[in-house]
Amino acid sequence: MLRFIVRRMVGMVLVLFVVSILVFLIFNVIPNSPPAQRLAGKNATPVLVKSIEEEWGFDDSLPQQYVTMMKKVFTGELISYSPRTSVESRIKEGIPATLSLSIGAGIIWLFFGLVLGYFSAIRAGGALDKFLTGLAIAGISIPVFLIAPVLIYFLTYKLEIFPNAGYVPISEDPWQWLTHLILPWFTVAILSIGFYSRVLRSNMLDVMNEDYVRTARAKGLSERKVMTRHVLRNSLIPIITLFGLDFGATVAGTAIITEVLFNIEGVGFYAAESIEKLELPPIMGVTLYGAFFVVFINALVDIAYAYLDPRVRLGTAAQ
């Protein structure tokens, strides 16, 4: 198991290396205009452009340029130029809000997705299943940019159940933190709840036909134990993979729209703001940050996967 973890971590570093090269190519090499000009922003003076060109060493060889860029990223010297602000510190400031949003939403969608999927599966074909199916399809079909304004309009503006948009750090006031986040959480989660409940339902229906489920029944286990210990347990394995991908994508991307809609100043908000102002260094930083999260969470998922399925741990994948 330890060897598996170490191998996975080495793999993760390699993937991040490749991602960083891709980012370098996309931002600094491929576009057909002077990179310094683009990095400087919309209304840059020639002096600024000149200094950026020297700072980033755009006259050097490409590998040298790559090293210079990565040095900036790792030492926190990546800055946006109008006005001069440190990208690293803005991302760091945004992370608590983004993680609060993503982790909370992740927990909510996993919980509701699994509960609804489970009941849908054990009552497959029944009225409850049909009702939950309808609900899931509705959840999957409603786009975030529709559900968010609707929720805000009715629950915040009309009924005044929830406070107005914004973000309150948990260290400042946990209750305010919670009430400010409930709507954003559900906004992010609703699509995945529907999706996960469908996936779990169909996984469970597949697993129910497995021979070992019949064996479990033949042992005299109660139906509830057969369902939870054998059917559900084995149906969770693909769900974990899915969760890793989706959660990574949420931290790195999905949160952008929700953060903007709810005025939560997280990393996604920062990314949206930078895109609007056409500032490249922050976009570069956020891209790398997103890539890191996706890769890191997927490594965690693989480790969880190995824990859940012993065949992965000892099979050829680990050799």
Added chain:
Amino acid sequence: MSPAPLLSVKDLRVGFATEGGLLQAVDGVSFELRPGEVLAIVGESGSGKSVTAQTIMGLTRSKNSRIEGSVRLSDQELIEAGDAELRRVRGDRIGMVFQDPMTSFNPVYRLSAQISEAIRTHRGDVSKGEARARAVELFDAVGIPDAERRVDDYPHEFSGGMRQRAMIAMALALDPLVLIADEPTTALDVTIQAQILRLLEDLNRKHDLATILITHDLGVVAEVADRVLVMYAGKVVEEGTLDEIFYDPQHPYTWGLLGSLTRLDRPRPKRLPQISGAPPSLLDLPDGCSFRPRCPHEFGRCTEVPALEARLADAPSHCDRCWLTSEQKREKRQVAGQIGLEAPA
């Protein structure tokens, strides 16, 4: 013979509601099983042998199944038993071994945990440690080497034959009265088959276990069975002791089964003999004898369903469902000097 039967099945009928109507998978099967006896149920795929076995365990219960008749274990009626009562019988008083050992264990739990689960479901007071110790004991008993260490392996770390041994160990965990083995050797290669059969025979003798062996392989039957039930299209077509079935078979279907065995002690036939045609759809059975369309000896009376009854004066336990007289049978079953079913004209 014979002590009182341990398991007696009377007129068991199992149907499944399908879109095409009621599918009568098992149609009036009766048999008795005594302690220490091995009863083989043979037949082609779809003859209802597995459904019979699973119905004894209550595993065919569902919204769409229609189960009638009686299954008595000692003095307990299982067909009418509630789900909870039946669960107490499953795994405890009746153990079951399934066909494919590769897929019959849950891949994510250690074997010790799966055996322990079987034990602790029925014996709440047994600790995990005790259950594991029992699993080691069972592994030893079924001939798994290095049991103490291997009991904590995962199923995928076992070979097919070893897994089937583990499966048998699990079925025996609580000293059941009856063991149902549903094609226990079908998924194994021939040398392993022989080992598993010997193991089943051993255990059967040692524990006075009543065993139902379901198979389509008459070679397997010849090795271990005391009595044989031949099923065709949901009905028993012939029933008798091993010798009666092998040396004096009465039903043309049994002749066909025996005739299609390849034997090492006879010259090799040019073409392997077979029973021509395919089993009928259970949704659209022919009138009368179900085997009629495939039977070269069919005659006028075959449109009436023959009863399953003893037709030989000297063998009261040997029953069959065929209208031919025993003289006709003895003559017609001779194909090229041995028992067989001739190809239809």
